[in-house]
Amino acid sequence: xxxxxSETAATRPPAGGWKQWVSLDNRYIAPIFITCILLAGHxxxxxxxxYQKTLLAxxxxxxxxxxxxxxxxxxxxxxxxxYITGISVGILVRSPAFWPYALCSAISIMSKYVLRVKGRxxxxxxxxxxxxxxxxxxxxxxxxxxxxxxxxxxxxxxxILGSVIIWRLRRFHITGIYVASFIAFAFLRSWxxxxxxxxxxxxxxxxxxxxxxFFMITDPKTTVRSKAxxxxxxFLIALVEMVMRLQQIVYAPFYALFIVGPTxxxxxxxxxxxxxxxxxxxxH
Amino acid sequence: xxxxxxxxxxxxxVFIGLLAAPLVTKRISARRAxxxxxxxxxxxxxxxGFYLQEVSQAAGINFVHQAPALDxxxxxxxxxxxxxxxxxxxxxxxRDGWSDIYVTNSAIGSKNALYRNQRDGNFKDVAxxxxxxxxxxxxxxxxxxxxxxxxxxxxxEDLFLIKxxxxxLFHNDGGHGFTRVSEQAGLPPWINANTAIWFDYDxxxxxxxxxxxxxxxxxxxxxxxxxxxxxxSFEYARNGGRKYLFHNLGNGRFEEVSAKIGINSRxxxxxxxxxxxxxxxxxxxxxxxxxxxxxxxxxxxKRFHExxxxxxxxxxxxxxxxxxxxxxxxxxxxxxxxxxxxxxxxLIQGNNLWVPKDGTEGDAIKYQNLARDFGVELGGWSxxxxxxxxxxxxxxxxxxxxxxxxxxxxxxxxxxxxxxAGGNSTIIGDARNWPAFEGRSLSGYQSxxxxxxxxxxxxxxxxxxxxxNDTYDGRAVALADLWNRGALDVVVANQKGPxxxxxxxxxxxxxxxxxxxxxxxxxxxxxxxxxxxxxxxxQQVQEVSGGSGFAAENQRxxxxxLGKYPQIExxxxxxxxxxxxxxxxxxxxxxxxxxEPA
Numbered sequence: 035x036x037x038x039x040s041e042t043a044a045t046r047p048p049a050g051g052w053k054q055w056v057s058l059d060n061r062y063i064a065p066i067f068i069t070c071i072l073l074a075g076h077x078x079x080x081x082x083x084x085y086q087k088t089l090l091a092x093x094x095x096x097x098x099x100x101x102x103x104x105x106x107x108x109x110x111x112x113x114x115x116x117y118i119t120g121i122s123v124g125i126l127v128r129s130p131a132f133w134p135y136a137l138c139s140a141i142s143i144m145s146k147y148v149l150r151v152k153g154r155x156x157x158x159x160x161x162x163x164x165x166x167x168x169x170x171x172x173x174x175x176x177x178x179x180x181x182x183x184x185x186x187x188x189x190x191x192x193x194i195l196g197s198v199i200i201w202r203l204r205r206f207h208i209t210g211i212y213v214a215s216f217i218a219f220a221f222l223r224s225w226x227x228x229x230x231x232x233x234x235x236x237x238x239x240x241x242x243x244x245x246x247x248f249f250m251i252t253d254p255k256t257t258v259r260s261k262a263x264x265x266x267x268x269f270l271i272a273l274v275e276m277v278m279r280l281q282q283i284v285y286a287p288f289y290a291l292f293i294v295g296p297t298x299x300x301x302x303x304x305x306x307x308x309x310x311x312x313x314x315x316x317x318h
Numbered sequence: 319x320x321x322x323x324x325x326x327x328x329x330x331x332v333f334i335g336l337l338a339a340p341l342v343t344k345r346i347s348a349r350r351a352x353x354x355x356x357x358x359x360x361x362x363x364x365x366x367g368f369y370l371q372e373v374s375q376a377a378g379i380n381f382v383h384q385a386p387a388l389d390x391x392x393x394x395x396x397x398x399x400x401x402x403x404x405x406x407x408x409x410x411x412x413r414d415g416w417s418d419i420y421v422t423n424s425a426i427g428s429k430n431a432l433y434r435n436q437r438d439g440n441f442k443d444v445a446x447x448x449x450x451x452x453x454x455x456x457x458x459x460x461x462x463x464x465x466x467x468x469x470x471x472x473x474x475e476d477l478f479l480i481k482x483x484x485x486x487l488f489h490n491d492g493g494h495g496f497t498r499v500s501e502q503a504g505l506p507p508w509i510n511a512n513t514a515i516w517f518d519y520d521x522x523x524x525x526x527x528x529x530x531x532x533x534x535x536x537x538x539x540x541x542x543x544x545x546x547x548x549x550x551s552f553e554y555a556r557n558g559g560r561k562y563l564f565h566n567l568g569n570g571r572f573e574e575v576s577a578k579i580g581i582n583s584r585x586x587x588x589x590x591x592x593x594x595x596x597x598x599x600x601x602x603x604x605x606x607x608x609x610x611x612x613x614x615x616x617x618x619x620k621r622f623h624e625x626x627x628x629x630x631x632x633x634x635x636x637x638x639x640x641x642x643x644x645x646x647x648x649x650x651x652x653x654x655x656x657x658x659x660x661x662x663x664x665l666i667q668g669n670n671l672w673v674p675k676d677g678t679e680g681d682a683i684k685y686q687n688l689a690r691d692f693g694v695e696l697g698g699w700s701x702x703x704x705x706x707x708x709x710x711x712x713x714x715x716x717x718x719x720x721x722x723x724x725x726x727x728x729x730x731x732x733x734x735x736x737x738x739a740g741g742n743s744t745i746i747g748d749a750r751n752w753p754a755f756e757g758r759s760l761s762g763y764q765s766x767x768x769x770x771x772x773x774x775x776x777x778x779x780x781x782x783x784x785x786x787n788d789t790y791d792g793r794a795v796a797l798a799d800l801w802n803r804g805a806l807d808v809v810v811a812n813q814k815g816p817x818x819x820x821x822x823x824x825x826x827x828x829x830x831x832x833x834x835x836x837x838x839x840x841x842x843x844x845x846x847x848x849x850x851x852x853x854x855x856x857q858q859v860q861e862v863s864g865g866s867g868f869a870a871e872n873q874r875x876x877x878x879x880l881g882k883y884p885q886i887e888x889x890x891x892x893x894x895x896x897x898x899x900x901x902x903x904x905x906x907x908x909x910x911x912x913x914e915p916a
Contacts, residue, residue, distance in 0.1 A: 236741025
């Protein structure tokens with residue numbers, strides 16, 4: 035995950051007086067929200083077997099970002115984005131070993147610098163890192179799926195808070211379309227497989243999806259720019275996920291985003307490039 | 319070439335290297351494991367000091383466990399809800415000095431078996447003639463395990479039958495037969511339990527009985543009023559069966575006192591074990607729970623205090639299925655082994671090896687999970703495990719059985735399992751919402767683990783090398799010197815599978831010593847008696863147990879491996895009554911029968 039920011043402090047008009055204190059810089063909203071999820075999950079359900087592992091993921095993530103940012107952009111980058119990636123890895127990766135947390139964070143951040151097309155990175159960092167770990171070392175790594183309470187109240191709190199924040203960041207349509215698509219496809223899957231519809235709905239009521247729908251799929255750096263296309267792309271993610279679910283792939287949402295997200299980005303980059311070429315040709 | 323481009327190339331190479339590193343490491347580890355598994359009995363004996371040979375058929379044991387068929391409403395997920403019941407316990411029920419084997423069956427109408435040791439290498443099922451076979455009759459539920467303890471101190475071990483159904487207590491009539499005394503004892507009409515242990519919690523010389531419920535006791539699994547019988551959370555469930563502590567009143571009757579003395583839990587218990595963890599002289603109680611955290615109850619002799627979180631064992635919820643104690647470092651302190659679930663890429667809970675933290679003791683004792691550090695973390699869908707010195711080298715090894723549901727090898731239920739298990743409690747808690755099994759496996763056909771303690775803080779899996787290559791759905795493990803040879807043999811009860819008897823051949827270079835204890839002021843079974851062996855400047859502590867592991871009970875006698883050329887200093891016995899007895903330089907390579915001094 036990266037930072038879901040559509041509006042930064044630099045672009046907002048300065049607030050004065052008490053508003054300065056209560057109006058939070060958008061760069062901090064997502065990190066604070068995800069930290070709250072982590073703390074609430076841990077204090078109520080003990081989702082982290084080890085604070086050290088999460089801390090390791092965060093430290094490696096930020097350190098990698100700092101070093102690479104310095105090398106390639108010649109400046110110290112704001113750590114908010116790397117913090118979100120690190121904390122996401124700390125929550126979503128489940129492994130008894132320490133090294134997967136460090137490796138996943140490092141791979142996630144490095145993917146932003148290595149896998150670039152026309153100056154844009156095309157994979158959501160933590161989606162890339164976690165998918166790679168699940169694919170490469172399944173005997174050591176799993177993802178958060180059931181290590182959280184199955185009770186409704188914590189999820190309702192996360193849904194409300196998450197929705198408010200995502201709304202403020204003007205990306206609620208992405209989450210909304212995905213959830214609606216998932217539910218529709220759940221009923222379709224139930225009809226196709228004969229499984230109880232409740233079992234098909236069940237995953238989205240679990241903790242893994244809350245991070246997925248509020249942070250991963252809304253990442254502004256790795257989603258297409260047009261609002262309409264964002265809706266189309268997120269619908270396609272849900273569609274590919276459904277196809278994968280019919281193949282009984284446990285981590286279907288991660289893999290669906292892994293495939294559809296970059297594909298959409300590449301198409302957009304190609305269209306932009308073509309438009310630029312055409313504009314350039316027309317100018318001449 | 320610009321500096322930026324070079325930096326980008328270097329970064330790309332490092333990136334690819336990081337992605338490839340786990341694959342390379344994995345390949346190297348796989349090659350090492352393959353090397354370890356390639357061996358024969360002679361090589362195993364030379365390299366590991368022992369090998370195991372499965373001899374059940376040759377020994378006259380031909381038992382195959384049958385699973386229950388519960389209410390048809392549960393048919394779609396019957397393999398899952400009927401996945402337990404195979405239990406095994408070791409007892410010398412006729413006091414002839416040879417260990418016998420009691421094994422449970424779980425289909426309505428199926429028979430349990432009591433294999434009498436014929437002392438000639440063979441066993442004979444005498445359960446029918448002695449009245450402890452036909453105990454799974456319609457309307458009474460089915461057996462899920464058994465534990466033996468001499469509750470009336472008459473010298474003969476009595477049988478408590480753990481059931482999903484009507485729990486049963488059988489009085490041992492001098493080794494010639496059994497009399498059912500469940501009603502006289504005051505047992506409740508129905509408990510859906512998977513674990514029970516005998517222990518004398520209050521030190522009055524009479525064995526008490528702990529029973530841990532799994533499904534709620536108001537559920538008759540054969541006649542369901544509702545399908546909302548499943549846990550309401552995969553890791554935080556509190557809608558399981560209640561716990562019972564039956565205080566032995568001494569007149570053949572028991573009083574249920576759990577709530578009165580501080581045991582009040584509705585977690586889904588699967589295993590329990592008791593030992594004096596703090597040196598107080600009172601047995602503390604460890605309960606491993608499915609769908610939640612483990613519980614540790616400190617016992618002050620009158621009341622229990624739940625200290626799971628305080629001690630560190632009760633914070634991270636997993637799927638506890640085993641509780642076994644072992645002094646794995648020869649330091650006179652017990653570690654606790656709890657088995658959980660690990661399935662590649664889906665759920666890596668890892669088993670727990672709770673080791674006392676250095677510098678902590680008494681009421682302030684804290685535990686840390688060192689399963690990964692010692693190499694006993696990943697064991698598949700783990701069930702029963704027991705500590706025992708399998709090669710008599712002087713350190714405790716660990717035998718673990720595993721495998722949940724082995725049906726169609728090519729189809730897995732894991733996808734559907736993980737889908738529902740992560741969902742909201744209203745979904746997970748209702749059996750109707752679970753997709754049908756349709757013949758699929760769930761962590762089936764798994765390789766067992768025989769972890770050999772190298773004495774230097776590492777356990778190495780040698781299962782394949784020493785001859786343990788079955789892939790049945792293992793449940794209960796019990797260790798016993800079945801043929802009085804000074805070697806711990808292994809008996810494994812498998813769900814819907816055969817009872818396996820692994821006969822152990824140990825290198826004769828390694829010596830051993832065994833103790834058979836008989837309480838007088840203490841309970842006659844000497845459950846809770848603690849023997850500390852001192853030899854070669856080291857020590858190891860073991861305690862007589864009234865049930866440990868999963869649905870299992872080891873032999874009553876204590877077995878110590880001593881290694882080569884042991885210089886034995888002494889054995890110190892602390893009886894449950896508090897008496898301390900020291901035996902100077904007991905002879906190696908023999909069984910010592912010790913009666914509690916007056």
